[in-house]
Amino acid sequence: xxxxxxxxxxxxxxxxxxxxxxxxxxxxxxxxxxxxxxxxxxxxxxxxxxxxxxxxxxxxxxxxxxxxxxxxxxxxxxxxxxxxxxxxxxxxxxxxxxxxxxxxxxxxxxxxxxxxxxxxxxxxxxxxxxxxxxxxxxxxxxxxxxxxxxxxxxxxxxxxxxxxxxxxxxxxxxxxxxxxxxxxxxxxxxxxxxxxxxxxxxxxxxxxxxxxxxxxxxxxxxxxxxxxxxxxxxxxxxxxxxxxxxxxxxxxxxx
Amino acid sequence: xxxxxxxxxxxxxxxxxxxxxxxxxxxxxxxxxxxxxxxxxxxxxxxxxxxxxxxxxxxxxxxxxxxxxxxxxxxxxxxxxxxxxxxxxxxxxxxxxxxxxxxxxxxxxxxxxxxxxxxxxxxxxxxxxxxxxxxxxxxxxxxxxxxxxxxxxxxxxxxxxxxxxxxxxxxxxxxxxxxxxxxxxxxxxxxxxxxxxxxxxxxxxxxxxxxxxxxxxxxxxx
Numbered sequence: 001x002x003x004x005x006x007x008x009x010x011x012x013x014x015x016x017x018x019x020x021x022x023x024x025x026x027x028x029x030x031x032x033x034x035x036x037x038x039x040x041x042x043x044x045x046x047x048x049x050x051x052x053x054x055x056x057x058x059x060x061x062x063x064x065x066x067x068x069x070x071x072x073x074x075x076x077x078x079x080x081x082x083x084x085x086x087x088x089x090x091x092x093x094x095x096x097x098x099x100x101x102x103x104x105x106x107x108x109x110x111x112x113x114x115x116x117x118x119x120x121x122x123x124x125x126x127x128x129x130x131x132x133x134x135x136x137x138x139x140x141x142x143x144x145x146x147x148x149x150x151x152x153x154x155x156x157x158x159x160x161x162x163x164x165x166x167x168x169x170x171x172x173x174x175x176x177x178x179x180x181x182x183x184x185x186x187x188x189x190x191x192x193x194x195x196x197x198x199x200x201x202x203x204x205x206x207x208x209x210x211x212x213x214x215x216x217x218x219x220x221x222x223x224x225x226x227x228x229x230x231x232x233x234x235x236x237x238x239x240x241x242x243x244x245x246x247x248x249x250x251x252x253x254x255x
Numbered sequence: 256x257x258x259x260x261x262x263x264x265x266x267x268x269x270x271x272x273x274x275x276x277x278x279x280x281x282x283x284x285x286x287x288x289x290x291x292x293x294x295x296x297x298x299x300x301x302x303x304x305x306x307x308x309x310x311x312x313x314x315x316x317x318x319x320x321x322x323x324x325x326x327x328x329x330x331x332x333x334x335x336x337x338x339x340x341x342x343x344x345x346x347x348x349x350x351x352x353x354x355x356x357x358x359x360x361x362x363x364x365x366x367x368x369x370x371x372x373x374x375x376x377x378x379x380x381x382x383x384x385x386x387x388x389x390x391x392x393x394x395x396x397x398x399x400x401x402x403x404x405x406x407x408x409x410x411x412x413x414x415x416x417x418x419x420x421x422x423x424x425x426x427x428x429x430x431x432x433x434x435x436x437x438x439x440x441x442x443x444x445x446x447x448x449x450x451x452x453x454x455x456x457x458x459x460x461x462x463x464x465x466x467x468x469x470x471x472x473x474x475x476x477x
Contacts, residue, residue: 057376081384089382099377103395112391113381158377165381 008169008200015062023049025224034198038211041221047204051171055091092162096174098154100146107142110161132160136190152183169200220244262438263447273430281416287352292359318357331422347419362404366397406463410456
């Protein structure tokens, strides 16, 4: 098995196109254990696709993705289904649109994975789920249906659902973009808590405050590649790329 | 012109027995149609699986493009040429079930495709296989949306089942015709037959409305 100095996520030469349209044009990056990597960039720059390649929701045609030393995809060849499904348990994902299961209660949303995939008993899974709900501040909502929750509450449940699989890395795909402004903070607070706990995280976001405060590394993407990378104070105060500067100017004007 | 319903009253037990046969053949073909429809509906989700998709598409096209009566006659009068002699009830049930399955498959496919894509992605992202995600996440949500169109299909099936009277099955229609053949009271007997069909479809409508309301009350439907 890999020792702790090995990266949790290793990406080499990642390429992806939808038909003629090239979305990712060769990305290399390593994410070390407990690192928080925030990915920023204009819309259409390939951020979400980059993230979705890291758990095999998209199949990149070229390059390689390794998770915890295991190859998820290599030159367009995905890991065989059963192993892919097992590896996906190591990679939690939080979506912009929450994607809670509307026919299941909050508790069942969180326990369905551990029960069906990890073989946990209902009692064990529910005990773990209640602990996670406490962590995201939603203890009283265990028996609620998703439709009765606010957007911020839904996203916190979605985070708990992903954490229930005890992933080695968490991917966040614009987790606060679909939220009313006053609900953004409760989700960011939970994410900060996770980062403080040492969770390895890759976060696509437009929340520059979060990036500045929590990120170990900020990746700036444009045109399907990483145009600049570095610690947040460097990226935000002395960006070397003109495109980074104009993007930050446009985003920060609105915040 | 005078109406005389006395043959209807005299033959009423036979009509009721016929109605029971109608219910039996409809229920059996409904089960077959639902099973076929589920499999074929799922088979038609992904055109990239060309063999399965192709077979399912040919099935749906052939069944929807030809008359039910011709399909029933193929089973009942056509198959014996290969020395395949199926009992009439089995032919009726198979014919109606295969016919209904084609329509149910489109209901199933539509309902599954109406479930947000993000549901499958979320299920896969926690490590579920396609089959697991389909079973525990997608189908429960799709099923609720299938109920109203499935109800229509069920009612159509009850009415279409009258055609099996031509396969010598003693269903409601067949019993009615037997009474007419001795009483010559076509109008009265067909009115009675229509009324009994109407009771069957009406009861089904009420039952389905009840089921839908229960699901709505349980928060399964918005």
